[in-house]
Amino acid sequence: xxxxxGAGRVIIPERPIFVLPPKRSAMNHVVEFFKRKPLGxxxxxxxxxxxxxxxxxxxxxxxxxxxxxxxEIFSGPTSDTWxxxxxxxxxxxxxxxxxxxxxxxxxxxxxxxxxxxxLVIGVASVHFGGLTDLIVQRFxxxxxxxxxxxxxxxxxxxxxxxxxxxxxALAIVYIPSTARILRSxxxxxxxxxxxxxxxxxxxxxxxxxxxxxxxxxxxxxxVIVTIHLGGAIIAEASLSFLGVGTPPNVPSWGxxxxxxxxxxxxxxxxxxxxxxxAIVVVVFSWNLLGDALRDVLDPRLRGTG
Amino acid sequence: xxxxxxxxxxxFIPTLFMVTIVIFALLRVVPGDPAVMLLSGGTGGGDExxxxxxxxxxxxAKLGTDRPIVVQYATxxxxxxxxxxxxxxxxxxxxxxxxxxxxxxxxxxxxxxTILAVIVAVPLGVISAIKQDSLGDYVTRLITxxxxxxxxxxxxxxxxxxxxxxxxxxxxxxxxxxxDDPGGNLRQMFFPALALGFSNMAFIARxxxxxxxxxxxxxxxxxxxxxxxxxxxxxxxxxxKNALLPVVTISGYEFGRLLGGTVxxxxxxxxxxxxxxxxxxIFHRDFPEIQAVIVLITVLVLVLNMGMDLLYAWxxxxxxxx
Numbered sequence: 001x002x003x004x005x006g007a008g009r010v011i012i013p014e015r016p017i018f019v020l021p022p023k024r025s026a027m028n029h030v031v032e033f034f035k036r037k038p039l040g041x042x043x044x045x046x047x048x049x050x051x052x053x054x055x056x057x058x059x060x061x062x063x064x065x066x067x068x069x070x071x072e073i074f075s076g077p078t079s080d081t082w083x084x085x086x087x088x089x090x091x092x093x094x095x096x097x098x099x100x101x102x103x104x105x106x107x108x109x110x111x112x113x114x115x116x117x118x119l120v121i122g123v124a125s126v127h128f129g130g131l132t133d134l135i136v137q138r139f140x141x142x143x144x145x146x147x148x149x150x151x152x153x154x155x156x157x158x159x160x161x162x163x164x165x166x167x168x169a170l171a172i173v174y175i176p177s178t179a180r181i182l183r184s185x186x187x188x189x190x191x192x193x194x195x196x197x198x199x200x201x202x203x204x205x206x207x208x209x210x211x212x213x214x215x216x217x218x219x220x221x222x223v224i225v226t227i228h229l230g231g232a233i234i235a236e237a238s239l240s241f242l243g244v245g246t247p248p249n250v251p252s253w254g255x256x257x258x259x260x261x262x263x264x265x266x267x268x269x270x271x272x273x274x275x276x277x278a279i280v281v282v283v284f285s286w287n288l289l290g291d292a293l294r295d296v297l298d299p300r301l302r303g304t305g
Numbered sequence: 306x307x308x309x310x311x312x313x314x315x316x317f318i319p320t321l322f323m324v325t326i327v328i329f330a331l332l333r334v335v336p337g338d339p340a341v342m343l344l345s346g347g348t349g350g351g352d353e354x355x356x357x358x359x360x361x362x363x364x365x366a367k368l369g370t371d372r373p374i375v376v377q378y379a380t381x382x383x384x385x386x387x388x389x390x391x392x393x394x395x396x397x398x399x400x401x402x403x404x405x406x407x408x409x410x411x412x413x414x415x416x417x418x419t420i421l422a423v424i425v426a427v428p429l430g431v432i433s434a435i436k437q438d439s440l441g442d443y444v445t446r447l448i449t450x451x452x453x454x455x456x457x458x459x460x461x462x463x464x465x466x467x468x469x470x471x472x473x474x475x476x477x478x479x480x481x482x483x484x485d486d487p488g489g490n491l492r493q494m495f496f497p498a499l500a501l502g503f504s505n506m507a508f509i510a511r512x513x514x515x516x517x518x519x520x521x522x523x524x525x526x527x528x529x530x531x532x533x534x535x536x537x538x539x540x541x542x543x544x545x546k547n548a549l550l551p552v553v554t555i556s557g558y559e560f561g562r563l564l565g566g567t568v569x570x571x572x573x574x575x576x577x578x579x580x581x582x583x584x585x586x587i588f589h590r591d592f593p594e595i596q597a598v599i600v601l602i603t604v605l606v607l608v609l610n611m612g613m614d615l616l617y618a619w620x621x622x623x624x625x626x627x
Contacts, residue, residue: 145323149565241569257462273462
């Protein structure tokens with residue numbers, strides 16, 4: 001019957017004129033990312049492996065990383081101690097596996113805490129503007145004047161060597177640069193119409209900061225955290241290597257390279273080579289991931305890393 | 306230009322104050338009392354029976370740590386302006402003497418590292434840009450990404466390992482100065498400088514490459530090519546000259562960063578510079594030494610950065626008006 005009604009008939013084309021893009025699942029995004037950024041994908045895979053190793057360290061290690069065995073000092077790689085033992089007879093492989101926990105813990109905590117504080121300072125500094133902004137920016141100038149390792153060493157000198165102090169020291173180091181970048185991002189956001197609209201409907205300072213400005217800094221924030229995370233792993237290793245980071249018994253990759261590893265590099269090269277290799281592989285892949293994320297999430301930052 | 310210099314210099318002064326206040330405050334929140342530290346023989350807290358309260362008060366008076374903190378800061382800052390950095394708690398000699406001995410060593414190391422880095426990085430970056438997406442370009446890019454990931458201390462240990470393995474060479478215990486024996490000094494400093502400069506090399510090569518690629522897109526390059534100039538001349542006279550602008554200033558900033566980064570290399574290669582002085586001073590809780598080294602390095606970096614900003618503005622007039 002429908003055909004008989006000539007006028008007003010809706011012609012349904014064989015193919016739709018335009019297609020809504022299929023709703024993409026998280027998996028689609030991952031596949032897309034892997035296709036567009038193969039190097040970044042390699043980085044992501046290594047990052048996942050690192051997280052896996054850190055979580056299951058107690059299952060993956062075949063020795064206790066702290067046990068000192070005098071009889072097995074500097075024994076080379078065997079079927080039992082895969083990567084040999086160090087100057088106290090501790091198993092290098094197990095220490096590297098547990099070291100993943102230390103590196104990841106310091107990396108995540110310090111970059112996340114530092115960048116979060118930087119985010120708050122950067123956004124608030126723009127929002128309040130005027131004198132507040134001027135004073136905060138001069139303070140940040142002062143902090144940024146320090147070479148980062150020197151500042152971290154100075155803070156460690158004040159706080160004393162411990163794992164959480166390393167986190168605090170590195171977090172402080174990452175605050176100023178993050179605050180500076182997010183400040184310029186917020187300056188752009190502040191001029192956006194939706195901020196004006198929010199103010200017009202009577203939103204208060206904190207509501208604008210938390211609900212409008214911060215979420216729009218989020219992509220940039222994630223990129224900065226990723227970039228700092230790799231740097232934090234190296235920085236932790238550097239501090240521990242100098243003996244001002246984690247205490248010597250803690251299985252930190254940098255700490256493992258300290259002291260005896262250098263003196264006995266000829267007789268027991270494995271003690272120095274494998275932890276160093278772990279740092280290089282992890283940081284290298286992390287940088288690849290960070291570069292790829294930066295390109296995908298915020299192309300404006302290209303070439304700044 | 307004059308206004309820019311004035312503005313830049315005025316911003317420098319509050320930053321300088323900020324830096325000294327941060328360092329001073331930081332080392333005053335330290336849990337350990339240096340007087341207790343010295344009396345108990347470097348063990349920190351220690352047993353209270355080792356010394357009397359009178360001894361403690363006397364030492365505090367001598368060190369000046371019994372005075373109000375503002376007075377301590379003012380005295381310290383005032384003395385620093387006269388290049389008097391106080392007396393080392395540990396060695397009981399003037400800090401300025403230590404600095405005079407250690408500073409040239411660190412400076413030499415950083416200069417050598419920068420020279421090595423630039424010599425390798427610029428040709429590498431240029432070739433990588435000319436042959437974009439060739440195998441050589443990919444290898445260079447991998448090296449440059451890897452160079453940034455490579456912690457300098459691991460590279461240093463690898464260098465020592467290879468040297469020991471092949472030549473039976475170990476970092477010498479005794480340091481020879483550049484003035485006494487230039488050849489011996491350079492032999493001694495070459496490998497530390499190499500380890501120190503490697504990541505810089507990577508970074509500068511990356512900057513050179515992207516600067517070259519950017520310049521290649523400019524109109525004047527197309528003009529130069531279309532008027533039939535040989536590619537060699539286009540690259541050396543037209544492209545490189547313009548691409549080197551950011552490279553020069555970045556090498557300058559990186560030089561400042563190196564001054565702070567020598568710490569680790571000095572410790573590994575046993576180079577008696579300021580970095581090693583800093584690390585040993587931390588173990589001794591020797592505040593005057595720690596403060597002096599950090600202030601000196603930081604102020605130097607600040608001055609260097611300001612110089613680079615001014616140089617950049619002078620070379621590139623577009624910057625001045627922003």
